[in-house]
Amino acid sequence: MPPRISPQNSRGGGGRGGRGGRGGPPMRGGYGSSGPALSAVAPSASAHITTVxxxxxxxxxxxxxxAVYTNHFPVKIPDSVITHYDVSLRFAVVITPSEKTLPARLNMDIIMQLQKxxxxxxxxxxxxxxxxxxxxAAVPLRIAEDGQEFDVTLSDPEAPSPANTSGKGPKVYKVKLKKVAEINPVVLQRFLEGMQSHDNDVLTAITALNVVIRMEPTQKYPFNIRSFFTDREKKDIGQGIELWRGYFQSVRPAMNQMLINIDISTGTMYKPGPLLGLCLEFIGKPGQVQFLMPSRGFPERERLRLQRFIAGIRVLTAHTGEKGRGSKTPRVVKKISSSGASSLTFQLREGGQMTVADYFQRVTNKPLRFPDLPCVEVGSGALLPIELCEVPPGQIMRKQVPPELTKNVLEFATKKPSDRLDSIRRGLGVLSYGQSDYVRQFGLHMEANADALRVNARILPAPTLxxxxxxxxxxxxxxxxxWNMVDKKxxxxxxxxxxxxxxYERQARFKNENADDMKQGLMTAFKDCGIVCPDSNPLVRYENGQGNIATQLRAAGNMYKDKRGIHPTLIVAILPEGGTDIYTAIKHFGDCVAGVATQCLKSNKCFRAKQQYYANVCLKINVKLGGINNIPDPLSPALEFVTDNANPAIVMGADVIHPAPGSEGRPSFTGVVANVDSASAKYIAQTRVQVSRKEMIDDLVSMTQHLLDMFRKYRRNVEKKPNIDPKRIIFYRDGVSEGQFQQVLEIEVPMIRKACENLGINPxxxxxxxxxxxxxxxxxxxxxxxxxxxTGNCRAGTVVDRDVGHPTEFDFYLQSHGGLLGTSRPAHYNVLLDENNFKPDALQELSFALCHVYARSTRSVSxxxxxxxxxxxxSRAKNHFDPDAGLNFSDTNTQLDDQEVDSSLENFRKGFKDLHANTALNMYFS
Incomplete structure (x- = not known):
């Protein structure tokens, strides 16, 4: 057996989905000869139907x-009953607590072995x-009424089972099946016709159909939740990573029929081949084997970075010992040792010690080529020399792609609309619905010549700005x-x-004349857009980015006050490439400490920049200093709901972001913004830290209360309005899945009401x-x-609320932005509560208009x-923490116990700083 780490003797070791729908009268409107406009009448759901x-x-x-095409394809649902079984799958003998939950791929192999x-x-x-x-099951299984248990052994040596290094024979798995329900497709058909509520029976039926269409490809290809990937189209992007083209598929309910939503996706894969080559490529030293050797000074920081990259990867061993089993059974890498194979020792069963290098020389009858290379720890402690490990193809890398490779991923993933639609159509051949035994046996049917669905759409008029x-x-x-700002103030x-x-750039790279050009470019842009700047000769200083940023900013501010008599209201900082830490420190000082607007520019961007660049910078500077760039015309029909002075309206946006997977101990951040002006163009924000991965906003009462109070004060003190209390609240919520809609209604809406009650807003x-x-x-x-x-995309303002909408609920898709690269993605709007009784046109046009008031650009946004x-x-909540406090915001995985997680979260809560009073009044986040 391979050696295992012996603690006392080792000198080494160690990111919602759209809902489908179809319905309404046939398409009659359109361009040219298409005919008149569409009907506004919708088929109504039965009165007894409940909706979220x-x-x-x-x-x-x-x-x-x-009319537009969409990536949906009609499918006929089964007409026979489907039987649903609960699966309980475990080791016959649990070795370690971590082995209680088995990987999905292993589970699939076990169930397939059971069936075959x-x-x-x-x-x-x-x-x-x-x-x-x-x-x-399409046909009920002949098993005991109270369930039945089976013993399954993955005896096939090619099957990907965990490494067996105990010498006790293949592992046995216990599989228990128990019938839990019968699914009658009648309920699904009734739901599609608007005669059935979206209850658990409907949800289970849709789940069953999704499992049916995914069963065949998940046996053939690497898969990730609802996508699977093939090597028919792939790209090597370096650092040991390949990109594979994939296909997403999902059965979606539509009005009066079921659709399959098909799209292309991208999978990041570990590059197959020798593990040694993969490691060297990742650290940027291909062919330089000695760089990995601890005895030659392999940096500990690089070892940990490499360990994070390959942790979880499955490897095959290239030696032929252990009765040939080593070359057949993939093993999962856990760690990389900090010592070489010739230095690592382990305890022999018969007594005594042996180095890993000597052990493998005895097993393989030849010495290791590179005995000073480290080993990988697999399974429950077995050590394998890196040089003997092979990476099999088709392994999904479930980690973030290094930032420097993001451009390569985007280039591979980005496809023009026509090319994307062609790929989706070709994907029908890969998905093989007609050839799949599973699809046929369950009674699903897609026409052999099925094409992308043609649906009704409208192009909304743009608002006047x-x-x-x-x-x-x-x-x-x-x-x-x-639009553009030529001749605009x-x-x-x-x-x-x-x-x-x-x-903060070196003076040799960004010289005095470059600084003068940049200063003059800004001054010209200030004049062109109307920003008032009486000081044409600001203080200019070169600073060291390795120093204390807050001290430098404070000293520069005091120096300016000594010379000019006032503190500066704007700090412009020129940052070098990779100056993220400097940026964070500047933002923390400006937003939370000094209450001064800050604008950071990258040196390579503002080096001999054109005037258009500085005009775009002014878009941000103006709102950070309390200005308003533009407003939608208050007389526009799209804005009449929020600009009605008799019924003041506040528009809010809310979101929660979570730490990267595996980042235990790091919090989630919540953000809520709201307009304070009558034109819905000037926004202020509140942000908080809360328990990791909790989606509902804990502090929504206090956040909403503050925003409502600021809205009232702005109307009274700035706009001089007689009625200051909002009569209407439009609350746009981002980031929640369909399964969390009910929670938004039950948890967050009462919090909004409570905030209004606390302020005494009546009615x-x-x-x-x-x-x-x-x-x-x-x-x-x-x-x-x-x-x-x-660009070949649908035009900005394209709205679809019929053919791919929910069968019974008020939802719509709106593509509010013009295309730039690739295929634009529409936003999906689900109306959960509407006490204001919006008509579809009013809400769609309001949402489209609000996409035009994004202060940082002269384009509508998505x-x-x-x-x-x-x-x-x-995303910017991390700027609320003192950069010198030592809190870790990296996206790398961390392994902490429960007590450490609680302590870490408490530290984040204590370290979180509120905005400075001056900053809180303006759009600092722009």
Missing amino acids: GVKRTSYGVAGTSC VVAPGIFTPRAVYDGRKNLF KYGQQSKNPSITPVNGA FYRPAEIKGWIILI PPKITVIVVGKRHHVRFFPTSPESSDK IPAPVYYADIVC
Whole structure:
């Protein structure tokens, strides 16, 4: 057997998905000869039907009717009963607590062995399995009424089972099956027709159909939840990583029929071949074997970085010892030893010690080529020399791609709309619905010549935007989601009373003349957009990024005050490449300590930059100093709901972000933003830290209360409005899945009401709650030049609320931005609560208008600005911590026990600093 670590003797060791739907009258509107507009009448759900969200009562009709393709394909559902079984799967003898939960791939292999070898007579035809707890059979299994248990051994040496190093023979697995339900497809058909609530029976039926269509590909290909990947199209991007093209598939309910949503996806894979080569490629030393040797000074930091990269990878051993078993059974890597194989010792069963290198020389009858290389620890402590390990193909890397390779991933994943649709169509051949025994046996059927569904759509008119009265033309109407600021002044320009420029790039790389060019570029941009800046000669200082940033900023501010008599209201910082730590320190000082606006620029971006660059910088600077860049025309029909002075409305956006998988002890961050002005263009924010991976916002009462209070004060003190209490609240919520919709209604909505009650707002505002989702695979593709922009995407303002909507609930898809690269993704809006009784047109046009008030660009964005801001606020929450406090925000995995996790979270809570009072009044997050 391979050696194991002996603690006393070892000198080494160690990121929502769209819901489908189809319905309504046939397409009659469109361009050219398409005909008149679409009907607004929607088929109504039966009165007894209960829904989580608001019931759909009508369709929108605003805009120009057109047709688009979508990546959905009709499928006929079964008409026979499906039997549902619960699966309990475990080791016959539990060796360690960590082995209680088995990987999905291993579970699939065990169930397949059960069906093919152990009990083929019972499983005829074969059942389908989701890799966890659910098994579905087209014909009831002949097992005991109270369930039946089977013993399964993966005796096939090719099967990927855990390494057996105990010498006690193959592992035995206990599989218990118990019938839990019968699924009658009638309930599913009734749901599609609007005659059945979305209850557990419907949910289970949809789950069963999804398992059916995924069963065949998951046996053939590497898979990840709902996607699987093939090597038909792949790309080596370096550092031991390959990209494989994949396919996503999901059965989605639609109005009166079921659809399969198919999309392409990208999988990151470990590069197959010798593990040694993979390791050397990852650390950037291909062919330099000696670099990995601890005796030659392999840095500990690099060893840990490499260990994080390969932890969890399965390897085959290249030696032929252990009765040939080593070359057949994949083993999972846990760690990399900090000593070489010639230095690591282990205790022999018969007594005495032996080095790992000597052991493998005895087993293989030849010495290791590189005995000073470290070993990998696998299984429950076995050590294997790196040089003897092979990485089999098709292993998904479930870690973040290194930032420097992100561009390569985007290039591979990005496809023009027409190319993406062609790939999806070709994917039908890979998915092989017609050839799959499972699909046929369960009665699912897709037409052999099925094509992407053609659906009804409309293109909404863009809102008119207003700039300052000093502008040559104060009003502008965006064209396909874009406009420019030529001859435009900001609607409300800010004033820079004093400013300083701190340069953290080396003076040899960013010289005095470059600093002068940058300063002049900013001054010109200030004048062009209307920002008032009386000081044309700011203080300019070169600083050392390795020093104490807060001390440097404070000293520069005091120096400016000594010379000019006031503290600066703006700090402009020029950062070198990779200056993330400097950026964080500057933002913490400006946002939480000094209450001064900060604007960071990358040296390579502002080096001889064009004037357009500085104009874009001014978009951010103006709102950070309290200005307003533009507003949607208050007289626009799209804005009449929020600009009605008799019924003041506040628009809120909320989001929660969570730490990377495996990052135990790090908190989640919550963000809520809201407008304070009557035009819904000026926003302020609140952010908090809370328990890791908790989706509902704990402090929503206090956050909402603060935002409502600031809204009232702004109306009273700045806008001089007589009525200051909001009568309407529009709450856009990001980041929640369909399964959490009920929680939003039961937990977060009462918190909003409580905040209103605490402020004595009477009558209480009427609330509308809309969940905005982007984590879905629904795409739209133009069918004619009139519905296409110059990138081949659907035009900005394309809305679909019929053919791929929920069968009974008020939802819609809105593609609010013009295309740039690849295929644009529409946002999916689900209306959970609507006390304001919005008509579909009103809510769709309002949402589209709010996508045009994002202060940082002169393009409409993909989701309403308040939701976008909430996401940014969450992402920047780490700037609320003192960078010198030593809190760890890296995305690498950490292994902590429960007590350490609690302590770590408490440290984050204590270290979290509130915004400075000055910063909290402005859009610091822009």
